Amino acid sequence: MRDDRGRTSPRLPLALCHAGRRWDDVGVCVCYNDFILDYHALYASAPSLFRDERQAKLRTKQLEVHYFEHLSIDPRDMSDIGKLAPELCEVAFPQVLEPLKQQIGDEGKTIKTLFRLQDSNLIESVLMLYPDRATLCISSQVGCAIGCPFCATGKLGFKRNLSSREIIEQVFFAARSLTSPAKFGPNTSDVHTLYEPRRLTNIVFMGEGEPTQNLDNIFEALEQICAPSINHTDDSTTTVRTQTARPNFGIPARNVTISTSGIIPGINRLAEAKFPLRLAISLHAPTDELRSKLVPINKKYDLDTVLDAAFQYYQTKKRRVSIEYALMLNVNDSEKHANTLAKILNRRGSNWVHVNLIPLNNVEGSPWTASTDSATSTFLETLRSRGIQTTLRESRGQDIDGACGQLAALSDS
Numbered sequence: 053m054r055d056d057r058g059r060t061s062p063r064l065p066l067a068l069c070h071a072g073r074r075w076d077d078v079g080v081c082v083c084y085n086d087f088i089l090d091y092h093a094l095y096a097s098a099p100s101l102f103r104d105e106r107q108a109k110l111r112t113k114q115l116e117v118h119y120f121e122h123l124s125i126d127p128r129d130m131s132d133i134g135k136l137a138p139e140l141c142e143v144a145f146p147q148v149l150e151p152l153k154q155q156i157g158d159e160g161k162t163i164k165t166l167f168r169l170q171d172s173n174l175i176e177s178v179l180m181l182y183p184d185r186a187t188l189c190i191s192s193q194v195g196c197a198i199g200c201p202f203c204a205t206g207k208l209g210f211k212r213n214l215s216s217r218e219i220i221e222q223v224f225f226a227a228r229s230l231t232s233p234a235k236f237g238p239n240t241s242d243v244h245t246l247y248e249p250r251r252l253t254n255i256v257f258m259g260e261g262e263p264t265q266n267l268d269n270i271f272e273a274l275e276q277i278c279a280p281s282i283n284h285t286d287d288s289t290t291t292v293r294t295q296t297a298r299p300n301f302g303i304p305a306r307n308v309t310i311s312t313s314g315i316i317p318g319i320n321r322l323a324e325a326k327f328p329l330r331l332a333i334s335l336h337a338p339t340d341e342l343r344s345k346l347v348p349i350n351k352k353y354d355l356d357t358v359l360d361a362a363f364q365y366y367q368t369k370k371r372r373v374s375i376e377y378a379l380m381l382n383v384n385d386s387e388k389h390a391n392t393l394a395k396i397l398n399r400r401g402s403n404w405v406h407v408n409l410i411p412l413n414n415v416e417g418s419p420w421t422a423s424t425d426s427a428t429s430t431f432l433e434t435l436r437s438r439g440i441q442t443t444l445r446e447s448r449g450q451d452i453d454g455a456c457g458q459l460a461a462l463s464d465s
């Protein structure tokens with residue numbers, strides 16, 4: 053697949069990055085952990101492109117507008133910058149993600165993209181279109197160390213954390229594909245006949261990886277993904293752009309969900325963070341005995357500890373917590389399981405959680421299968437009758453292995 057500058061695979065020499073700076077021990081240029089468009093870094097990287105540091109600052113501002121507002125890294129769109137725009141773009145926008153392949157599912161409403169990173173690792177993200185929103189499910193790590201046995205990502209094992217830049221670029225790529233479909237690339241033009249252009253509204257960290265294991269880079273990325281927010285304490289939170297804010301994509305932090313398997317230090321850090329994020333807990337079982345089989349980290353952080361931390365998050369942030377529960381046939385889907393789940397949630401208070409029931413998605417080699425429709429509806433009604441807000445989540449991307457637990461970044465190209 054080509055990018056919008058017609059490049060196919062601009063591999064960089066391993067000894068030196070685009071800016072002549074060193075690579076870190078996992079083969080990722082240190083520049084890629086910087087904020088996007090830091091004018092000091094830009095000036096230091098390519099002083100010959102600027103008259104002085106003041107001009108570097110001006111050019112950086114112009115590049116910011118193109119990147120974050122016009123969603124463009126194409127020098128042909130940058131007449132305000134002039135003839136140095138191509139060289140400037142080469143330095144400012146190194147291709148940290150190379151889109152390799154796209155698959156379209158759900159009749160065009162779900163699009164999975166496979167990316168190659170600079171060190172040749174692969175990751176995936178999934179864009180889901182709804183009548184009222186466009187949600188991007190992004191990866192925070194290459195692989196995952198948690199090893200849930202029903203999850204394709206878990207089978208890959210852990211390779212490395214994504215840098216903040218690699219996280220931001222997943223957002224940029226999806227946002228641009230929605231608003232400027234023609235620029236998306238020659239091999240994917242058919243995608244754009246399937247839906248109308250629109251803006252990216254929601255982000256969920258539910259792709260590859262356990263996000264709480266990479267919070268430094270996620271927080272750094274959120275500085276450039278989210279508009280700063282005020283009035284955090286109620287649902288009418290508004291977002292503002294301020295003079296001091298980093299340039300960003302303007303997605304409200306309230307529309308960003310971080311999903312965790314239940315890493316307590318991570319949940320506590322999220323509670324202390326300035327972002328009013330939505331917390332989702334991948335619970336999947338109402339007892340320690342069962343949960344330790346499905347989500348092995350439960351042996352370290354047991355159910356009570358995880359729910360206590362989640363409840364604390366609710367109290368601190370005044371944001372209802374999502375409980376993710378994948379229904380597996382004859383494993384965790386009985387009425388008794390539903391009653392036990394309601395009991396442990398209600399014990400901590402009312403109205404503090406929302407349970408999302410997820411039809412289990414097939415993963416090759418996994419012994420678990422999805423619950424029957426009747427078991428699913430009994431489970432759902434049992435929770436509702438016990439006062440727990442519960443939704444059966446529409447499963448997206450099953451036909452392209454892009455549904456929850458199916459992301460495994462395999463390339464056959």
Ligand code: SF4
Binds near residue numbers: 200
């Ligand atoms: S379900 Fe989430 S935490 Fe568990 S292995 Fe998969 S990606 Fe990791």
